[in-house]
Amino acid sequence: MHFYWIKMTREQYILATQPNSLPRTEHPQFYPVGIYGWRKRCLYFFVLLLLVTMIVNLAMTIWILKVMNFTVDGMGNLRVTKKGIRLEGISEFLLPLYVKEIHSRKDSPLVLQSDRNVTVNARNHMGQLTGQLTVGADAVEAQCKRFEVRASDSGKVLFSADEDEIVIGADRLKVTGTEGAVFGHSVETPHIRAEPSQDLKLESPTRSLVMEAPRGVQVNAAAGDLKATCRKELHLQSTEGEIFLDADTIRLGNLPVGSFSSSSSSFSSSSSPSSSAPRQTIYELCACPNGKLYLSPAGAGSTCQSSSNICLWS
Structure with a gap:
């Protein structure tokens, strides 16, 4: 048995199944599919707005790259x-800066500048402050356990300073002030010396x-008086x-002079020998029991008496 397949289109099938009473249309109707009217205009407007935004964004990005001087190595x-970050010119930091090392270029100074003060802090691994150096307008302060200058x-x-002592390790300490050096307590030193051709005054x-x-x-004065x-x-x-007094000449000035009388064996104090008596040129140096010195006219024997008026009234 042979079977034959008849291929019919959907329109032919529909037309074949319809009753003969219905009239057949000679021209088929077409229905448009898409976006028309105000929806189409809104879509075109949003696409245009997106395109303008992309162009402005691209232009702003290019302008920022140019102004900030972005390069492959960095910006500005x-x-x-490879060794780290290098800053050229003047740089301003508004927040704290944490670095391991700061150094300037060769043959260039390193300048840290601030409108108020410059503070350098050192902390341990727990974040506790161990040292601080503050450079302000009025003073330079350092807070640490030990301060050293090498x-x-x-x-x-x-120079070194801590809570116990201050050590000056230079070969010479020079004080140039007109008032000299003022010490409120004791001073311990093996040698005090003035400048050449200058007097030393304590x-x-x-x-x-x-x-x-x-x-x-x-106490030694090699080229001057003491x-x-x-x-x-x-x-x-x-x-x-x-x-021990060792000198070519030892002078004791303004010593009181006592007068000696052989009859009464008494002394009287006077600033100079009596004008009526013969001029006395040789005197004997006498000492009282309390250590006071006076002069007595020299005689054949000693004229010093412990009961003289000078010793009694001294």
Whole structure:
């Protein structure tokens, strides 16, 4: 048995199944498909607006790249190198800067500038402040356990300060002020020397001046005079030794002079010998029990008496 397939289109099938009473249309009707009217105009407007926005965005991006000087190595004065980040010219930081090392270019100084102050902080691994250096308009402050200033060549400590002591390691300490150096408490030093051709003066205007040393105090003026002046008493005391005065001439000025009378064996104090008596040119130096010195006219024997008026009234 053979079967034959008849291919018919959908329109032919529909027309074949319709009753003969319905009239057939000679021209088929077409229905338009798409966006028309105000919807189409809105779509074109949004597409145009998107295109304009993209063009403006691209132009602004190109302008920012040009103004900020973006390059492959960095932007503006900022350059990214293998050793780190390099800044050229003047750079301004508005927030804290955390770096490991800051150094300038060769043969160029490093300048840190601020309208108020420049503060450098050092912290430990826990974030606690261990050291601080503040450079302000009125003062330079350093807060640390120990402050040191070292020589650039040898690394020698020139100045160091901590809670216990201050050490000056320079070969010479020079004070150029007109008032000199003022110390509120004791000063310990092995040597005090003035500048060449300058006088050395140790003075205490309102209190006493004491110089002590376990092995002695030596005062030497190699090319000049040595002068000790005080308002009241000058004490030279040796508890276990002696006071040795070694000089070609030893002068004791303004010593009181006592007059000696052989009949009464008494003395009287006077500033000069009596005008009626013969001029006395030789005197004997006498000492009272309390240590006061006076002059007595020299005679065949000693004319010093412990009961003289000078010793009694001194």
